Amino acid sequence: MPAFNEEKAIASVTASLAEHYPEYEIIVVDDGSQDHTAQLVDRERCRLIRHQMNRGYGASWKTGARNALGEIVVFFDGDGQFQVEDVGRAVDKLRAEDCDIVFAVRRQGAGDPLIRRPGKAILSSVANFLARKKIRDLNCGLRAVKRNVLLRYLHLLPDGFSASTTSTLVFIKRGYRIGEIEITTQKRIGSSSVRIVRDGLGTVLLILRIIALFDPMRIFLPTAALLMAFATVYSLYEAFASGLGVPVLGAVLFIGGMTIFFMGIICDQISAVRLERFEDPFSTRPE
Numbered sequence: 502m503p504a505f506n507e508e509k510a511i512a513s514v515t516a517s518l519a520e521h522y523p524e525y526e527i528i529v530v531d532d533g534s535q536d537h538t539a540q541l542v543d544r545e546r547c548r549l550i551r552h553q554m555n556r557g558y559g560a561s562w563k564t565g566a567r568n569a570l571g572e573i574v575v576f577f578d579g580d581g582q583f584q585v586e587d588v589g590r591a592v593d594k595l596r597a598e599d600c601d602i603v604f605a606v607r608r609q610g611a612g613d614p615l616i617r618r619p620g621k622a623i624l625s626s627v628a629n630f631l632a633r634k635k636i637r638d639l640n641c642g643l644r645a646v647k648r649n650v651l652l653r654y655l656h657l658l659p660d661g662f663s664a665s666t667t668s669t670l671v672f673i674k675r676g677y678r679i680g681e682i683e684i685t686t687q688k689r690i691g692s693s694s695v696r697i698v699r700d701g702l703g704t705v706l707l708i709l710r711i712i713a714l715f716d717p718m719r720i721f722l723p724t725a726a727l728l729m730a731f732a733t734v735y736s737l738y739e740a741f742a743s744g745l746g747v748p749v750l751g752a753v754l755f756i757g758g759m760t761i762f763f764m765g766i767i768c769d770q771i772s773a774v775r776l777e778r779f780e781d782p783f784s785t786r787p788e
Contacts (some may be wrong), residue, residue, distance in 0.1 A: 502576075502579045503561030503578070503579065504529055504530065504532065504534065504561075504579040505532040505533065505538070507534070507538050507690075508534070508538045510581040511529070511541050511579050512541040512543070513581065513690075514579050514585075515542055516543055519547060521586070521588070522588065522589070525571075528549075528550060528565045528568060528569060529547050529549050529550070530552065530565045531549060531551045532556060532557070532558070533553060533555035533556065534555075550564055556660055557659075558661060558662045559660045559662070559667075560660040562658065562665075563658060566648065566655060571648065572649070573592060573595060574648045575588050575592060575646075576643060576645075576665075577643055580689040581689055583605075583642075587682065587684045588643075590682050591603045591605065592645050594680045595680060598680050599678065600679060601646065601647050601678045602650070602651075602672050602677060603644060603680040603682060604638060604644050604679065604681050604682075605644060605683075606637045606638040606683050606684065607684060607685075607686050608683075608685060608686070628670060631670065631711060631712065631715050631716045632670060632674065639666050639669055640665040640666045640669065643684065644665075646672075654668070654675075657671060657714070659710075667710075667714075670715055671715075714772055717769050718765050720765075721762065721764060721765025722762065724761055726762075728754055728758035728761065729755055729759065731754065732754035732758060733751075735748070735750070
């Protein structure tokens with residue numbers, strides 16, 4: 502459970518989790534909170550790990566995953582949005598269907614301020630395009646995952662809020678067995694640490710990173726093809742119309758298209774190397 506300045510909710514959330522799941526290891530990662538979050542965690546029933554400074558939502562995920570002892574890791578936000586009963590539902594589905602990860606799917610728009618919805622819609626459209634399928638909930642913070650699989654890809658997860666989005670695409674693009682549970686959320690307790698301008702710019706950078714990491718040729722190839730096709734048509738038209746041969750602009754555009762194509766090939770090879778890092782060659786995936 503990542504927690505940053507969640508003093509209004511953390512005590513009730515951890516107490517409820519400990520009451521419902523006394524057999525589970527509950528890890529709270531206090532991400533450099535400046536309030537009383539750490540002091541309000543029930544340390545008798547929860548394990549507290551503290552970051553000395555605020556490192557980010559994804560960094561808290563990674564710290565928790567690396568320190569967890571169980572075979573299954575469940576991520577659960579500390580702001581009171583989620584219902585604790587959904588933890589058991591996610592774990593049960595993962596075990597029953599032998600999934601690698603189970604995502605929670607929130608009701609459309611639930612809990613999202615109106616000002617954040619356009620950015621999420623754009624990001625979801627890009628993710629759907631790259632994944633070649635519709636992703637029902639791209640970045641819900643509640644999910645259950647096999648720890649040995651997750652550890653292979655922790656190096657890809659950013660330290661910020663985009664860790665949830667990146668991990669979703671990792672599991673989809675790598676062909677792992679995925680399950681879903683539908684959940685109902687409630688209004689968070691306290692104020693969100695998301696900042697519209699800062700995290701809006703971060704979303705733009707995230708889109709670029711996702712494109713470059715997961716499927717660069719999905720973007721580079723069409724762009725290069727369109728540019729080269731336009732350059733060819735333009736050059737032929739100008740050559741026949743003026744009789745002076747291929748125009749300089751046409752040649753520049755064609756060379757630019759070729760450059761984009763070869764950059765795409767390089768990015769595609771780098772992407773393959775990064776995604777295969779720490780990959781288990783004997784792991785099983787569905788055909």
